[in-house]
Amino acid sequence: xxxxxxxxxxxxxxxxxxxxxxxxxxxxxxxxxxxxxxxxxxxxxxxxxxxxxxxxxxxxxxxxxxxxxxxxxxxxxxxxxxxxxxxxxxxxxxxxxxxxxxxxxxxxxxxxxxxxxxxxxxxxxxxxxxxxxxxxxxxxxxxxxxxxxxxxxxxxxxxxxxxxxxxxxxxxxxxxxxxxxxxxxxxxxxxxxxxxxxxxxxxxxxxxxxxxxxxxxxxxxxxxxxxxxxxxxxxxxxxxxxxxxxxxxxxxxxxxxxxxxxxxxxxxxxxxxxxxxxxxxxxxxxxxxxxxxxxxxxxxxxxxxxxxxxxxxxxxxxxxxxxxxxxxxxxxxxxxxxxxxxxxxxxxxxxxxxxxxxxxxxxxxxxxxxx
Numbered sequence: 097x098x099x100x101x102x103x104x105x106x107x108x109x110x111x112x113x114x115x116x117x118x119x120x121x122x123x124x125x126x127x128x129x130x131x132x133x134x135x136x137x138x139x140x141x142x143x144x145x146x147x148x149x150x151x152x153x154x155x156x157x158x159x160x161x162x163x164x165x166x167x168x169x170x171x172x173x174x175x176x177x178x179x180x181x182x183x184x185x186x187x188x189x190x191x192x193x194x195x196x197x198x199x200x201x202x203x204x205x206x207x208x209x210x211x212x213x214x215x216x217x218x219x220x221x222x223x224x225x226x227x228x229x230x231x232x233x234x235x236x237x238x239x240x241x242x243x244x245x246x247x248x249x250x251x252x253x254x255x256x257x258x259x260x261x262x263x264x265x266x267x268x269x270x271x272x273x274x275x276x277x278x279x280x281x282x283x284x285x286x287x288x289x290x291x292x293x294x295x296x297x298x299x300x301x302x303x304x305x306x307x308x309x310x311x312x313x314x315x316x317x318x319x320x321x322x323x324x325x326x327x328x329x330x331x332x333x334x335x336x337x338x339x340x341x342x343x344x345x346x347x348x349x350x351x352x353x354x355x356x357x358x359x360x361x362x363x364x365x366x367x368x369x370x371x372x373x374x375x376x377x378x379x380x381x382x383x384x385x386x387x388x389x390x391x392x393x394x395x396x397x398x399x400x401x402x403x404x405x406x407x408x409x410x411x412x413x414x415x416x417x418x419x420x421x422x423x424x425x426x427x428x429x430x431x432x433x434x435x436x437x438x439x440x441x442x443x444x445x446x447x448x449x450x451x452x453x454x455x456x457x458x459x460x461x462x463x464x465x466x467x
Contacts (some may be wrong), residue, residue, distance in 0.1 A: 116209040124149040172196040177186040298332035298455035317352035325366040334455035354396035366391040399441040401420035
């Protein structure tokens with residue numbers, strides 16, 4: 097193999113890597129950036145290679161000292177969970193940074209960025225999914241032990257209301273209303289224990305989203321400005337239409353409620369195809385691909401930082417009168433569809449992102465046979 101061909105092969109290998117890779121030379125000048133690095137730093141290779149690394153990362157970033165340490169020690173080093181962001185990037189990102197010297201060229205360092213965001217999202221989603229399922233036993237117990245005596249209490253309150261007068265009638269009505277509220281809460285919890293198979297078929301996610309937007313714009317999100325950024329080439333998802341409508345309507349309802357005091361409330365709905373995102377699931381030998389991305393974003397005040405990691409756990413809520421079951425149910429439905437959901441939030445922007453698998457060619461036939 098010729099030297100030129102060898103260099104071309106090495107370049108092709110670097111370009112094929114899904115992780116961002118850059119090579120820095122003297123004084124942090126960027127010598128090479130692969131395709132993944134272009135997407136990561138939101139700049140083309142021609143722009144990157146005319147800049148220094150310090151132009152694309154925050155001032156005082158530990159990456160700069162990492163490069164110096166690698167050059168001084170002539171050994172590879174790793175810096176975990178580094179915050180990467182600058183005025184050139186739309187958002188801060190967290191990544192593990194692998195730095196290695198190039199022995200053949202003095203002063204050159206190769207940097208590989210392994211973004212932690214997606215790994216952390218999937219880890220939290222799996223934990224949240226387990227927490228949602230842990231409510232199943234509690235829901236079954238409540239349905240049996242509480243709903244029956246509540247029926248008796250409600251019946252007694254109705255009889256009292258008929259014969260009572262004045263304040264006593266108001267108290268009897270209060271007992272009835274509170275009993276109905278508890279029954280409604282138990283009914284909502286029973287959904288977590290429903291393990292029956294759901295009829296699914298290949299669905300155009302944009303049809304679902306447009307339906308949800310129409311319902312929300314004339315109801316829970318009336319007065320909110322909607323914007324869409326759809327990828328029209330998205331393949332169908334294997335799902336249940338009613339359940340997916342419930343998921344996105346719940347998310348938009350939450351967003352609209354968060355925008356109650358925002359001067360110019362806006363909700364953005366976006367879809368995209370993100371190849372390369374795969375997760376391992378217990379009991380399945382092959383890694384599952386989740387390339388369909390749906391984003392619901394609002395410009396509200398954001399989710400409190402202390403609640404954000406537990407947002408999809410049951411009974412966690414930021415609302416004074418909320419039950420904390422809405423997002424837990426959303427996580428359960430998304431999980432039942434083989435997907436993951438997570439939330440990024442800061443003041444002025446909250447983004448819920450759902451990743452779903454693509455419907456396979458045989459899914460339409462198998463779904464029809466199950467009906």
